[in-house]
Amino acid sequence: MNAAEIARDVSAGRVSAAEITAATLAQVQAVDGDVGAYLTVLGEIARSSAARVDERIGAGERLALAGVPIAVKDNMCLEGARTTCASKILEHWIAPYTATAVARLLEAGAIPIGKANCDEFAMGSSCENSALGVTRNPYDLARVPGGSSGGSAAAVAAGEAAIGLGSDTGGSIREPAAFCNLVGFKPTYGRVSRYGLIAFASSLDQIGPLARTVEDAALAYDIMAGYDPMDATSLDRPVERTADSLRADLAGLRVGIVREFDTKALGERSDALYREAYRDLERLGAELVEVSLPTANYGLATYYLIAPAECSSNLARFDGVRYGLRVEGADVRAMYDNTRAAGFGPEVKRRILIGTHALSSGYYDAYYVRAQKARTLIARDFERAFAQCDLIACPAASCPAFAFAAKSDPYSMYLMDYYTIPMSLAGLPALSVPCGWTTPEGATLPLPIGLQLCAPLFGEKLLLGAAAAYERATNHALAHPAQIGPVRA
Amino acid sequence: MTPDTIDIRYVATLARIALTDDEIERFSKELGELLGHVRALEELDTASVPATAQVVESRNVLREDVERPCLDREVVLDGAPQRQGGFFRVPRIIAE
Numbered sequence: 001m002n003a004a005e006i007a008r009d010v011s012a013g014r015v016s017a018a019e020i021t022a023a024t025l026a027q028v029q030a031v032d033g034d035v036g037a038y039l040t041v042l043g044e045i046a047r048s049s050a051a052r053v054d055e056r057i058g059a060g061e062r063l064a065l066a067g068v069p070i071a072v073k074d075n076m077c078l079e080g081a082r083t084t085c086a087s088k089i090l091e092h093w094i095a096p097y098t099a100t101a102v103a104r105l106l107e108a109g110a111i112p113i114g115k116a117n118c119d120e121f122a123m124g125s126s127c128e129n130s131a132l133g134v135t136r137n138p139y140d141l142a143r144v145p146g147g148s149s150g151g152s153a154a155a156v157a158a159g160e161a162a163i164g165l166g167s168d169t170g171g172s173i174r175e176p177a178a179f180c181n182l183v184g185f186k187p188t189y190g191r192v193s194r195y196g197l198i199a200f201a202s203s204l205d206q207i208g209p210l211a212r213t214v215e216d217a218a219l220a221y222d223i224m225a226g227y228d229p230m231d232a233t234s235l236d237r238p239v240e241r242t243a244d245s246l247r248a249d250l251a252g253l254r255v256g257i258v259r260e261f262d263t264k265a266l267g268e269r270s271d272a273l274y275r276e277a278y279r280d281l282e283r284l285g286a287e288l289v290e291v292s293l294p295t296a297n298y299g300l301a302t303y304y305l306i307a308p309a310e311c312s313s314n315l316a317r318f319d320g321v322r323y324g325l326r327v328e329g330a331d332v333r334a335m336y337d338n339t340r341a342a343g344f345g346p347e348v349k350r351r352i353l354i355g356t357h358a359l360s361s362g363y364y365d366a367y368y369v370r371a372q373k374a375r376t377l378i379a380r381d382f383e384r385a386f387a388q389c390d391l392i393a394c395p396a397a398s399c400p401a402f403a404f405a406a407k408s409d410p411y412s413m414y415l416m417d418y419y420t421i422p423m424s425l426a427g428l429p430a431l432s433v434p435c436g437w438t439t440p441e442g443a444t445l446p447l448p449i450g451l452q453l454c455a456p457l458f459g460e461k462l463l464l465g466a467a468a469a470y471e472r473a474t475n476h477a478l479a480h481p482a483q484i485g486p487v488r489a
Numbered sequence: 490m491t492p493d494t495i496d497i498r499y500v501a502t503l504a505r506i507a508l509t510d511d512e513i514e515r516f517s518k519e520l521g522e523l524l525g526h527v528r529a530l531e532e533l534d535t536a537s538v539p540a541t542a543q544v545v546e547s548r549n550v551l552r553e554d555v556e557r558p559c560l561d562r563e564v565v566l567d568g569a570p571q572r573q574g575g576f577f578r579v580p581r582i583i584a585e
Binding site for chain 2 (some may be wrong): 042045093094096097168188189190203207229232295298300301302305312316319320321322323324325326328330331332333335336337338340341344346349352353354356357358367369370371372373374375376377379410411425426427457
């Protein structure tokens with residue numbers, strides 16, 4: 001069941017939050033051995049949360065997410081629960097407080113089912129960088145779920161939650177949503193508080209929902225969005241509700257198709273699917289206009305300086321003193337060196353090293369400052385494009401879900417985020433919505449692909465509204481069921 | 490810009506990460522290649538372009554300087570690898 005349906009039924013007393021929670025935990029029991037979405041299943045916390053929700057409903061309270069089971073990416077704090085960032089350095093750390101985004105969902109009646117696997121410290125595009133577990137794509141268990149919010153995506157796709165919480169730095173919500181046949185939504189930078197989100201790259205990180213429908217994503221966003229005094233970068237400006245503004249058509253909208261994003265490069269089948277998606281937008285009443293993002297091609301290079309630079313600074317806090325792992329050494333210096341050597345995996349080390357290099361004396365201007373200037377050019381490209389259109393449509397990922405170990409070269413993995421990074425650098429709201437199925441060479445099962453839609457800053461209402469119209473008209477998500485061994489989601 | 494080389498040993502010292510010889514070899518190669526890719530930024534004319542610090546809006550965030558509850562000290566210290574009484578326990582830093 002979708003989140004909206006669950007909330008309606010629980011609110012109306014047709015089913016209890018306890019029953020929904022028991023059914024969801026049973027599904028976790030049945031499929032998570034194959035899927036591996038969760039690092040920690042929160043059975044007890046889930047059951048007591050459900051009991052409290054049922055009490056509140058019984059007392060006449062109205063809760064927008066009554067009884068909705070959620071998967072929380074394991075880089076977000078939930079008081080009393082293990083919060084690992086899928087890293088050995090935090091493997092046994094218990095969070096002493098709850099992230100604002102999580103707290104708001106729980107206050108609205110959501111039930112935390114578990115802490116979901118991800119790439120270590122959210123660095124990766126396949127979940128393969130997790131140091132603590134393997135997550136498989138519910139649509140083809142031989143393939144990755146995407147990343148970094150891959151556990152949250154797999155949990156929702158496998159019926160182990162109705163909403164997944166993800167964080168997106170360069171595409172970490174949108175790419176796994178595309179791989180797992182979901183809607184994945186990254187709001188405008190600053191819309192959702194990051195208090196309690198363990199920081200990776202602070203000028204880019206943003207929390208958002210993964211869900212089976214646009215309506216569900218909108219419901220979760222409406223609850224999470226808004227100013228939080230605990231996050232100085234959260235935006236102190238009014239939030240427009242989105243869930244009651246979902247559109248039936250795109251009449252009067254101009255949708256920009258990016259000249260530089262030639263989908264022919266993605267292969268014949270994907271090219272055909274994206275062309276069909278653009279035609280569907282037109283059929284819904286949108287006027288297609290060609291726009292240009294001449295510097296978008298520099299997005300990857302810009303991102304792979306800025307994000308590691310910020311990561312090298314943020315992850316300095318893991319020093320073997322205040323939280324998590326400590327490995328002793330001859331002196332304090334050796335203790336730091338040994339703790340971080342044992343605690344971080346290869347991709348995290350790579351990014352800390354490249355970021356440290358880019359910020360080091362003699363290289364700062366050549367790398368970091370130049371990247372921050374390129375970022376300005378990329379944001380200006382979008383400004384110019386949005387003078388000609390209301391939304392931009394393009395692919396969400398460079399390919400469908402790939403097999404494990406298929407992208408062993410780091411740079412080939414980085415290319416996964418080619419289409420999502422420019423929006424992140426510009427702080428723009430963007431989402432991925434299912435747009436069809438393909439069975440690429442070597443695959444035995446049809447795999448979903450995602451259409452990315454992007455709006456100007458603060459354009460969440462228009463963005464989700466338009467995505468709902470596209471979803472309603474095409475309904476690609478329902479074409480194939482997830483294939484989880486003998487069990488189907 | 491700068492050559493596509495990176496002195497991994499030096500950078501690892503700055504980053505406080507002990508690396509094995511295998512890691513030094515592997516990261517030197519991989520990160521050298523990545524630096525080759527980011528060289529593409531040299532093609533952009535950024536001479537008169539301001540650097541982005543904040544993408545959305547930047548403002549000073551101020552609040553009244555008043556006491557308010559903080560995290561429970563016991564709970565926080567329990568998350569530390571070593572504690573002693575009400576303190577984080579650290580290795581000896583100043584020689585006798």
